[in-house]
């Protein structure tokens with residue numbers, strides 16, 4: 091049981107432009123659900139069978155906090171935490187960046203996956219994110235472990251709600267692809283393992299802590315057959331699909347040269363489009379392609395920092411939203427956006443659209459829609475994203491009574507996006523459990539994790 095007392099400003103649904111802050115209300119969380127939102131709530135008396143819960147009751151003074159539903163990150167590559175900020179590719183564009191980094195990434199092993207996943211999810215949780223995916227597509231030869239199993243273990247240690255994508259690559263350099271041969275798998279291996287992870291881990295429930303998505307890496311890293319078979323497997327298993335698409339002009343040229351078609355045309359031919367599909371980036375779509383996304387109800391995961399970092403371009407988010415296309419938000423892998431600062435990413439999304447379309451391009455509630463409800467739709471969670479009785483208890487509380495927010499409290503919600511130098515939440519609560527308390531991860535020794543990550547990063551960067 092957790093009781094947040096006297097919230098400074100609480101938003102039931104910050105994505106709704108008409109949503110006004112509730113002042114001075116309390117939020118009661120019992121089990122993994124929000125059980126009451128109202129004034130002067132008190133911790134429920136001990137009930138038979140519920141004594142343990144009452145003994146562990148937590149009452150939190152929220153009078154300094156803006157409280158919002160937790161954020162949802164829809165694209166990432168956790169392992170890249172170990173290659174943040176590598177000097178040789180600080181100024182490289184996507185294909186050059188990929189070819190250089192694959193030579194380091196091929197050295198990742200079980201420990202690297204476990205530790206990098208904890209670091210990335212820890213960083214996300216500390217900036218208000220309560221639900222994330224990860225697109226892991228590297229399966230180095232010689233690493234036999236269940237990598238998705240290790241990622242779920244990491245999610246459990248952090249307390250994150252986790253819907254990872256089983257990524258895949260089947261084309262290496264010898265087939266005209268970009269990665270070295272040692273990190274790709276055969277179509278048969280990939281499909282068998284995809285089937286296994288769905289059976290072993292996927293929970294279709296609305297408040298699941300574990301879901302699975304299938305995600306061939308991109309149209310230039312897998313075979314046509316794998317794309318088609320993966321889509322069929324996902325549909326027959328009731329799981330969602332994801333891939334990178336339309337990220338760079340180089341990708342357009344590659345697809346035209348190799349297949350005689352633009353990326354989206356290929357996806358249509360390969361049955362990899364529809365209401366169960368999301369594309370990461372989605373920058374270089376034509377007007378006609380945007381219309382096809384709309385008609386097919388395909389979603390786009392917008393990664394503003396990564397797009398700026400690699401100079402890939404500015405996604406047409408404003409136009410997509412006007413067309414009714416679902417757009418979610420994502421920090422992307424940590425080698426192309428070296429921070430997993432989710433609240434910071436919301437500011438980047440707001441500002442990047444304004445560079446392209448002007449100051450009224452996109453509003454704060456729209457940014458919250460990308461960061462909460464749209465993300466939940468993309469990851470397929472239905473009873474999250476509102477601070478309301480009976481909904482899942484995923485929320486973030488930010489202390490706005492600090493120097494960096496002074497003078498910004500006429501609109502506490504917008505203050506979170508426009509102001510602030512430190513995007514750490516005071517509290518992040520996931521599935522009714524406190525995961526971040528006073529800006530620190532609970533139950534995780536951060537200093538030890540940092541030391542381990544740095545040791546592994548040095549090892550893999552120097553050749554394994």
Ligand SMILES: [Zn+2]
Nearest residue numbers: 334370422423
């Ligand atoms: Zn990516």
